[in-house]
Amino acid sequence: xxxxxxxxxxxxxxxxxxxxxxxxxxxxxxxxxxxxxxxxxxxxxxxxxxxxxxxxxxxxxxxxxxxxxxxxxxxxxxxxxxxxxxxxxxxxxxxxxxxxxxxxxxxxxxxxxxxxxxxxxxxxxxxxxxxxxxxxxxxxxxxxxxxxxxxxxxxxxxxxxxxxxxxxxxxxxxxxxxxxxxxxxxxxxxxxxxxxxxxxxxxxxxxxxxxxxxxxxxxxxxxxxxxxxxxxxxxxxxxxxxxxxxxxxxxxx
Amino acid sequence: xxxxxxxxxxxxxxxxxxxxxxxxxxxxxxxxxxxxxxxxxxxxxxxxxxxxxxxxxxxxxxxxxxxxxxxxxxxxxxxxxxxxxxxxxxxxxxxxxxxxxxxxxxxxxxxxxxxxxxxxxxxxxxxxxxxxxxxxxxxxxxxxxxxxxxxxxxxxxxxxxxxxxxxxxxxxxxxxxxxxxxxxxxxxxxxxxxxxxxxxxxxxxxxxxxxxxxxxxxxxxxxxxxxxxxxxxxxxxxxxxxxxxxxxxxxxxxxxxxxxxxxxxxxxxxxxxxxxxxxxxxxxxxxxxxxxxxxxxxxxxxxxxxxx
Numbered sequence: 424x425x426x427x428x429x430x431x432x433x434x435x436x437x438x439x440x441x442x443x444x445x446x447x448x449x450x451x452x453x454x455x456x457x458x459x460x461x462x463x464x465x466x467x468x469x470x471x472x473x474x475x476x477x478x479x480x481x482x483x484x485x486x487x488x489x490x491x492x493x494x495x496x497x498x499x500x501x502x503x504x505x506x507x508x509x510x511x512x513x514x515x516x517x518x519x520x521x522x523x524x525x526x527x528x529x530x531x532x533x534x535x536x537x538x539x540x541x542x543x544x545x546x547x548x549x550x551x552x553x554x555x556x557x558x559x560x561x562x563x564x565x566x567x568x569x570x571x572x573x574x575x576x577x578x579x580x581x582x583x584x585x586x587x588x589x590x591x592x593x594x595x596x597x598x599x600x601x602x603x604x605x606x607x608x609x610x611x612x613x614x615x616x617x618x619x620x621x622x623x624x625x626x627x628x629x630x631x632x633x634x635x636x637x638x639x640x641x642x643x644x645x646x647x648x649x650x651x652x653x654x655x656x657x658x659x660x661x662x663x664x665x666x667x668x669x670x671x672x673x674x675x676x
Numbered sequence: 677x678x679x680x681x682x683x684x685x686x687x688x689x690x691x692x693x694x695x696x697x698x699x700x701x702x703x704x705x706x707x708x709x710x711x712x713x714x715x716x717x718x719x720x721x722x723x724x725x726x727x728x729x730x731x732x733x734x735x736x737x738x739x740x741x742x743x744x745x746x747x748x749x750x751x752x753x754x755x756x757x758x759x760x761x762x763x764x765x766x767x768x769x770x771x772x773x774x775x776x777x778x779x780x781x782x783x784x785x786x787x788x789x790x791x792x793x794x795x796x797x798x799x800x801x802x803x804x805x806x807x808x809x810x811x812x813x814x815x816x817x818x819x820x821x822x823x824x825x826x827x828x829x830x831x832x833x834x835x836x837x838x839x840x841x842x843x844x845x846x847x848x849x850x851x852x853x854x855x856x857x858x859x860x861x862x863x864x865x866x867x868x869x870x871x872x873x874x875x876x877x878x879x880x881x882x883x884x885x886x887x888x889x890x891x892x893x894x895x896x897x898x899x900x901x902x903x904x905x906x907x908x909x910x911x912x913x914x915x916x917x918x919x920x921x922x923x924x925x926x927x928x929x930x931x932x933x934x935x936x937x938x939x940x941x942x943x944x945x946x947x948x949x950x951x952x953x954x955x956x957x958x959x960x961x962x963x964x965x966x967x968x969x970x971x972x973x974x975x976x977x978x979x980x981x982x983x984x
Contacts, residue, residue: 425750431780435769442768510764514823517728517758518781519750676690676731 428520432528436502440536447536448543451490455544458486459551462608473610474641479552483545484635485607491541491566492573492602492627496594499533499577504590507582507674516675522668530574537570555638562637568653569630575660582673606631611643626652679703680755680831680862681727686736688722688886696722698886699736704831704864709857710891711873712866713976714883720866721761723883724833728758740831754782757829761836761866763816765823767809771800774808775822782827794825797852814845821852832856834865838872850876870973880972882979889979898972899941905968906937906948911961918958924951 440447463479470478506512515525548554556562584590605627611619622628623644633649636642642649667674681704688697696719704710712720725731727738729749738745743752765774775791795801798818803811808819817837824832834853838846853863853876867873873880874894881891890897913932924947926935935955939946955962 425783427780427783427785431777435766435773435777438773439768506766509766510760510762511766513730513758513760513764514778514781516730517753517756518778519753519783520781521750671732675729676725 425520425524428518429524429528429531432525433532436529436532437535439502440498440532448540451494451540451544452547455486455490455547456551458482459548463551473613474639476639477552480554481610481635481639482608483548483552483554484638485631486548487541487544487566488569488627488631488634489602489607490544491537491570493594493598494540495533495537495570495573496577496580496598498536499530499574500581500584500590500594502529502533502581503578504581504584504587508587512674522664525668526575526578526664530571530578533574533577534567534570537574538567541566541570557640558637562634565630565634565637568657569634572653572657572660575657575664579660579663579667582667585673601625601627606643626656629653678706680706680741681864682739683723683727684737686723686726686738687734688719688726688731689734696886697726697733700883700886700888702881702888702891704862705879706862707857707860708878709853709863709865709876710879710881711877711894712864712881712883713868713870713873713972714866715868715980718883719886720883721835722886724758724835724864724866728756728833729753750783754827755830757824757827757832759820759824759832759834759837761839763813763820765808765816765819768807770805770807771795771811771819771822772804774819775826778823779826784827790828791826794822797855798822799848813840814842817841817845818848821849825856829861831862831864834863836866836868838867838869846872870971870976874972882976884980894972897975898969903938903970903974904941905970906939906951907934907966907968908937908952908955908962909934909964909966911963914960918960920958921951921954924954 459479462482467478467482472478473481503512506515545554580590580593584592604622605625606622607627611622611628611632614622629644629649629652632643633646633653636646636649666672681702683700683702683704686697686700687695689695700719700723712723714720722731726733727740727745729745733746740752741755743749743755745752769777772791772795775794776786776788779787779791792801792804795804798821800815800818800822803815808816811819821834821837834849837849841849850872853865856863865872865877877894879891880894880897882889907929909929910933914928914935915932917926917928917935921935924937926937928934929936937948937951939948952962
């Protein structure tokens with residue numbers, strides 16, 4: 424294990440984060456506040472409590488997940504796509520590093536950023552609503568696991584993408600619909616019959632459900648099913664990354 | 677001398693079907709400067725990329741310092757520094773950080789004093805806090821070299837180091853190369869500038885269409901392949917070469933004021949002495965003699981022509 428390599432990759436990615444700290448932290452705070460004003464205060468005041476939780480509080484886990492997932496994917500995909508695009512990836516390929524050191528460095532940094540952003544949104548939420556956290560340790564663990572697995576997913580997209588247009592494609596066409604339809608702002612139980620069945624095929628539903636459970640102690644789907652879904656998704660991403668580096672797909676000619 | 681880089685039957689066929697390398701065999705000796713000479717698209721960069729791990733070989737093997745570059749990639753790459761042909765740098769990183777990053781990537785503990793030495797050697801110390809995007813093209817190329825040297829490699833690959841570089845930087849680079857050689861670093865450079873190979877290489881390899889045509893000691897190559905020309909200046913201009921001298925295949929110089937005799941230095945008899953005797957017998961008065969050695973460029977062009 425080449426620890427210095429992981430350390431410098433991680434530090435460089437965090438330095439990039441620091442350079443863009445305003446964009447990285449302020450924009451999620453602003454957009455979260457807007458969601459609270461619109462959904463929490465304006466519309467939320469006319470929506471009855473969901474499972475005994477005020478609507479303003481109910482959307483907090485969904486908002487955190489929405490931002491954490493999109494930020495993880497965009498940060499991690501950009502982080503690896505940029506060197507590929509400008510060619511500086513030659514250094515990673517010719518250095519005595521294996522995919523483990525590269526992935527831990529890049530994905531680790533992207534995940535840490537996402538966790539920080541998630542926590543900032545959580546703090547912002549406290550300005551607007553009273554928020555119980557039933558299982559704080561589970562909440563943090565889920566935040567960390569989500570950040571990690573979607574950073575991994577973003578890393579794959581960054582390698583897969585042939586240009587910056589493709590880099591935007593998956594988040595826009597796949598991720599955003601999955602997140603919005605995944606119960607970020609409503610409980611799956613609110614859906615009419617057939618849609619509820621369809622929603623069960625959306626992996627984000629499982630994630631959202633267990634994350635909301637960590638706040639309000641109620642879940643749409645069994646906790647075990649959620650944990651299994653997260654494990655399968657993370658495992659798949661890990662397998663794909665391992666395969667990419669084994670075969671050199673889209674990184675080594 | 678033992679070889680530090682061993683290339684055996686290395687073949688690379690790109691997905692497009694283009695055969696960039698065709699069963700290349702090459703032994704690179706420790707401590708030497710080897711110049712790989714070839715036209716654009718000859719396979720120089722592919723060869724370097726395959727050794728450094730950027731391109732996956734289709735077949736064949738490469739070992740560096742006795743370590744296979746695929747199976748034992750960590751040990752092999754520890755020894756290697758690579759200066760790529762294109763300027764591929766993170767634009768917003770500072771020079772010092774960029775070089776420190778490279779050092780870390782190669783598993784070395786941070787060593788600001790060492791990085792400072794490398795930067796000073798390349799006249800980059802004043803620019804250590806500049807962002808790379810703010811540097812001139814020549815400075816960026818120096819940064820690439822500094823990054824390659826950040827982990828004190830034993831084998832340094834320079835891919836087209838002089839492409840688009842001004843004279844000053846080229847001279848600086850040659851002196852850095854000379855320093856590294858003095859420290860025992862093996863240097864492999866690709867170039868299509870023959871003067872560069874001529875100026876700094878110990879051995880020259882000629883590569884074309886993915887095949888190594890020859891690898892030879894530079895001086896021996898020039899001796900073996902080299903032809904010399906003897907120019908004899910005449911007191912009275914000639915209109916045609918006299919019949920008696922037809923055997924020598926002489927050429928007339930400008931305005932017939934000289935004759936030029938091409939001879940092979942490797943042949944037993946160069947024919948110079950008899951030529952001079954015969955010139956006198958023909959009644960020609962000589963005013964001066966000069967000889968010229970053909971350059972690597974002539975040799976190179978000759979080799980490529982032979983191939984066609």
